[in-house]
Amino acid sequence: MSDDGEFAASLDSSLSSLDGATTVRHVRTPAAARAELVSASAAISCIVLAAPTAAGDEGTFVRDIYAQGIDVPVVVAAADQETATRAVEAGATDYVVRDDDPETMSWLAFRVERALGECTLARSHRDRIEQQRVVSEIGTRALTAVDLDSTLDHAASRVRDVLDASSVTIFEGLDDGAFRVAAAAGWSANRDHGLAAAGGTQAVETYRSGRSTLVDDFDDDERFEHASDAGPSGPKSGMSAAIGGDDTRWGVIAVHGVASGQFSDDDVLFLENIAAVVGAATERHELKSALSEVLERMDEAVMGFDADWRVTYVNSTAEHGLGMSAEAVLGTRIWDSVPESAVFREEFERAMERQEPATFEQYYDRLETWYAVRAYPSETGLSVYFTDITEQLEHEVEAEQYGRMLAAVADAVYALDDEGRFAAVNPAFERLTGLDRDRVIGSSTALLTENASATDGSDEAFASTSQGIVELDLRTPDEGVVRVEDHRTPLVVGGEEVGSVGVLRDVTKRHRYERLLATLHDRTREMMGATDRQAVLRAAVDACDEVLGDARTELFVFDEADTSLVRVGAAGTGLGDKPVGGGLDRGGVWDAFVSGEVRVVELAPDGGVVDGVERVIAAPLGRHGVLVTGHPGTVAPDEVDVELVNLLSATVEELLDRIDAEAELRERDRRLEAQNEALTRLDRINATIRNINQSLIRAPTRGEALSAVAKHLVDADDYAIVWHAEARDVDETYRPTSDAVHGADTAYADRLGEVASAEPLFPLLEAAVETREIQVVADVLDDPAWADHRGDALSYGFRAIAVIPAVADDRVEALFVVHATDPDAFADDDGLLTDLGETVGYALAATGRADAMLTERRTDVQVQLGGDRLSLSRLARRVGRAVSLGGVIPNSDGSVIAFVTSDAEPEEVVAAGRDIATRVRHVSTDDSGSLFELRLPRESLFETLYASEATLRALDATPTQTTLTAEVPERIRVRSFVDALDSNYPGTSLLSRRTADDGTESPQTFAAEMREAWTSRQYESIRAAHLSGFYEWPRRSTAETLAETFDISAPTYQYHLRAAERKLVAHVFE
Structure with missing residues (x-):
């Protein structure tokens, strides 16, 4: 990197001595250098930096290179020593200080060549180390992988990665000389699973010769045939190594690269190591497959x-x-x-x-x-x-459990071999026979025969038994004898009998139980014939003593009155001379009785329950009591004793229940017989009552009705004499007339005059009138009050007397005195005689009303009512004017519709009436005053008038007093009528009374006939019309207003009114 183009050209010229594989690329800025490093870091072998840079950031540039993980040497061509020092401190590999000396560039080229050599050596060393690591990795995978295919795939992939090859293919040689691609990686994996292994190819020749081969350039190599479809972008170089030795050749691994001379001899050595590991993996896989077949079986x-x-x-x-x-x-x-x-x-x-x-x-x-x-x-x-x-x-556990079970079982178990010798015995066998196991095992059955004999007398029973059940008497070590049951069964194994297995069971208790049970059965059969409780209880005690041997037995019965158990014999029941003591109401015996369960109870020696017995069996006898028995002293009853006593107590309970049931059945039969007699008597009474009812219907007068009732009663089988009396005539001077007495001769009929007015009969008559209930003397002969009349009773054949009141609407119309021949004649009559009295009473009341209508003997009574309970009285006081009742119409709910006239202001009457009546309505007003309609709640006055059969004539009230005018039948006592009014309106007094008698048909008779002809609705309609002024002129009410009174429509009201008028006119003119 330098911004000086001449410097870059001089360096390139100085490095021309290196092989052609070295190329110099020139960039001018740190940014361009960084971009180049990112895009082609793997192809860069050394960086030459001309310093200082234009920005003076050469130190930063060096540090950034190593921070990004780019491991290449950096040689600095510094302008001065200070710049070189900064670069070296930042991490530069070497430096040269540039000056004008021509040799400086040669010296820089030397330093660069040395850095390139050191870098190449370091990289080669790293590649060898990586190759060794991959060999180890694949070897480990070959040892631990589950299947061979995954190992081969992993090997192909890792070899391609380490050698930077374009493809890796692993071929497996087949038995027919063909090859199968076992694994492939790289572009060859997409060409039908790798390159073909055809004859004459590098892979095939390597497989056949067993020698590894290396080809730097397929185009120049004439040793092998190469794939023609590889094209210009196909492999240019390659190498291959055989997998497996000459005798165990498995396949070949082939590696190809896209560049000529891509692989070295060191790479061939690496590939041979991989082939050795893969060969070991295939051998291991084959061995493992063979082993798997064995293990799968x-x-x-x-x-x-x-x-x-x-x-x-x-x-x-x-x-x-x-x-x-x-x-x-x-x-x-x-x-x-x-x-x-x-x-x-x-x-x-x-x-x-x-x-x-x-x-x-x-x-x-x-x-x-x-x-x-x-x-x-x-x-x-x-x-x-x-x-x-x-x-x-499980079999071991079963065997252990079976062994423990045999050791724990109470029965003696033994096994015999096919020669009849003992092969095994359990501990119970040793305890039962007293023979030690070591002595028994291997001995013949004769060893036991010495101590065992059959119940039928045979001494060889045990030895001769092969199968089945035999009972034996076995002598025990303590010189006792027990009854045992030998149950022996053949032992068959694999269809062959190899011996037998037997069980010796101690059945002594069962044998004793069966014997005692037979005895108990015999005693129970004898007890079944007992007919009373005492015989059953005595037999129970005897059976207990016989079954239990030396037992002492007591019986306790439950006393319901004292709520305790009382000893049988304490009250002299004849079961022995036993002390009298208080009943048991607590303790173990009582608890057993309450629970109903048989229990073994511990008693104090001086407890007084059973003498000399401290542990007893308490067996409840149901609700009857408890049987207590036990052996003397402290001997505890065993299970057999308890079971036998339980059976005995159940039998005794059943017998006592049967005796009680039979007694109850006899009592029920007696009650049924008595009930039948009573029903027969009631049937006769019913027949008499039916005859009386028919006679009452036909009787035209009250006197004939009374006589008819008396005659029917005296005709009944149970009644000797019957006489009747009017209730109003009964006083101290009353004497029954001869025509009122039925069934008695003239002498006793005359004597009744004295008897009826004296004690004890007259008080019965008064009581019947006052209480309105039947009065009975159950038996004249046994009643001290009737001692003076016993002669009459014996002479005329009566024992009981009944006074039957004939009652109607709580008023006694008449009395019937009946003399019966049977003391029980009036017992359990089921109220029939009382009902008879009411039937006759209402019939007499109706007959009396009819008589009154026919004779018209009535009493006009005027009464001043007291108090302010009457609704009309309260209305008069509130309006301050006189108020008169024109008439009333009763309703079914007890209320009445009253029509009232007054000269008071209508508004005042309506306002005052709202507080008195449930409804008030102003009907009309004329010269005589105003007419009002009031719906009044239940009034006692009208109920009293109805009960006394009185007819209301007038009811006028002023602010100060209220006057009632009514007609009362002559048979109704005026005093009683006034008293009835006074009870509801205190302060009531009689103003006047007058008796009227008219033999012609009276208006009352005509009104009664019309009332019979009209329906209830017709009667109410025409009476309402009359009382409301409908027939006056001008009319004081209309059909519409009257219809509202009855909550019906006007046409409906007019229909009922016209029907009533039509019947009235027809009765007058026809």
Whole structure:
């Protein structure tokens, strides 16, 4: 770099002695130099810098070169020493101080040539080092790679990079003499997988001779044939090396370059090293393939790892265990790709560290499998064999469990060989027979025959048994005898009988249980015949004592009144002389009874439950009680005792339940019989009532109705005498008339005059009138109050007396006195006699009203009402003027529509009426005053009038008093009528009363006939028209206003009104 063109030309001339490969390029500025370095740094071998530069930045320029990583020498041609020093300090390789001496340029050329030589040497050294590193890299890859193809591809690529070749091809020689491109890199990889290896080519000749070849220029070389389709841009130089020895030739590697003389002898040596490594890789691959075939045929899982724990080999069994394909796991670190394999890591690492084979067992969760693992280490890695031992371990565990089970089983188990000698026994066999195992093993069955005899008396039963079940009596070491059951089965292995296996089971308890169970069964059958509780309880105690042997037994029954268990016998039940004590309401026996479960209970020696017994069985007998039994002293009951007592208690409970059920059944039969008798009696009463109802309908008068009822009653089977009386006539002077008495002879009928007005009968009559309820004397013979009348009862055949009131609307119309022959005649009548009294009462009331209409005997009553409860009274006080009621129309909800007249101002009446009535309306006004319609709530006055069958004639109210005028039937007591009004309107007083009697048909009779002819709506319509002044002239109301009163349309109202008028006219004229 110099801005002096002559300097550049002189330097170029001075360097002409170098070979033609050296070219001088001249740039004038640092910027141009930097651009040149960036574009062609690899081709630049030395920089010559003329200093100082125009900008004086030569030091900066030098530092920038090395900062960019450009490793070339820099020679400075300095104008002076100071400039040279700055350049050297910045990193320049060498310098020359220029002056006018002609030799200076030659000296500079020498310095440049020396720098070029040193640079070339350094670069050559670096290339050799890089080539050695690549050889090592490919060698390592050949040892660790999973497959050969990846190794070959890697080798081709790295050789091309190191030699800066245009292409690298690796050929594999085939058995038929042809060649296959195994790997290629560079432009040859795109030409049908590299250059062809045809006959006479450099690659083929190298393969055949085994000698490496180098060609500097294919155009000048005549040794080999070259590809004709390479073209002008094809390879110009190349080299090749054989892969494998003469006996194991595998292939050849060929390298090509686009420049002539691109490769050196050192490069050939490098290529031969690569060929040697590839040859070793191919041999290793072939050996590995053969080994893989062997390992693939193994049932064991086999894996190989390198020193970094990368997977180098897995066989198919290992693939299955890993759940991954070989391609997925090869080359990966086993701990990363299969985390579950960490369970083997400790043992693997220990084997690698010690470089010693390792054998161990390990459970693998992923496959739920146990493996026996054998690991063989080397410096380069680890080979591991996994053997599945899960089934083997399971068999071992089963065998161990079976052995422990035989050792723990309570039954004696033994095995005999095919000659009848003992081959094995468990500990229970030793305990049962008292024979030591060492003595038994190898001995014949005769050893046991000495101590065992069959229950049928045969001494050879044990020895002669080959299979089946035999019971034996076995003498034990303590000189006792136990009953055992020998169950022997042939032992067959592979279809051949090799001996037998037997079990000796102690059945002593079962034998005893069966014997006692048979005894209990016999006693239970005897108990089934017991007919009362005491017999069952005595049999239970006897059965307990017999079954349990020396047992002591007590029975406790549950006392519901005392809520405790009481000892049977304490109350003299005949089960023995036992002390009387308080009932049990706590403790173990009580707890067993409450829970309903059979329990073994510990008692204090002096507890007083069972004498001399401290541990008892408490067996509940359901709701009846508990059976307590036990052996004397501290002997504890065993399981058999508990089971037998449990069965016995269940039987006793069932028998007691049966006895109670039979008693309850007998009681139910008795009740049913009584109910049948009562139903029969009720049926007769019902028949009598039906006859009475028919007679009441036909009776034209009240007197005939009373007589009809009495006659039907006395005709009933249970009633001897019946007589009746009017309720209003009952007082201290009352005497029943002879025609009122039915069923009695003349003498007793006359005597009734005295009986009815004296005690104890007269108080019954008064009570019936006052309470309006039936009065009964259940049995005259047993009642002290009727002692003086026992003679009459015996003479006339009656035992019970009933006074039946005939009640209608809470008023007693009449009384019927019935003398019955049966003391239970009036018991459980299910209210029929009361209903009869009400039926008769309403019938008499209706008959009385009819009589009153026919005879017209009524009483005119005028009453001054007290208080201010009446709505009309309150209205008169509020308006301050007189108010009169013209009439009322009752509604179904209890309210009434009242038509009221007054000479007060209409507005005042309407205003005052709003606080009294739910609705008020001014109908009309004329000379006589104003007419108003009021809807009033329920009024007690109108209900009293209806209940007394009274007819309202007038109701006038002033601000100071209210006067009522009404007609009351003569049979209604005026005093009772006034009292009824006074109860609702306190201060009511009677002003006057007058009795009227008219034999001709009265207006009341005519009105009753019309009322019967009209419908309810027709009656309401014509009465409303009358009360509202519809028929006056001029009319005080219209059809429209009256229709509003009933919330109906005017045409509908006129329809009902015309129908009522038509019936009225027809009744008058027809």
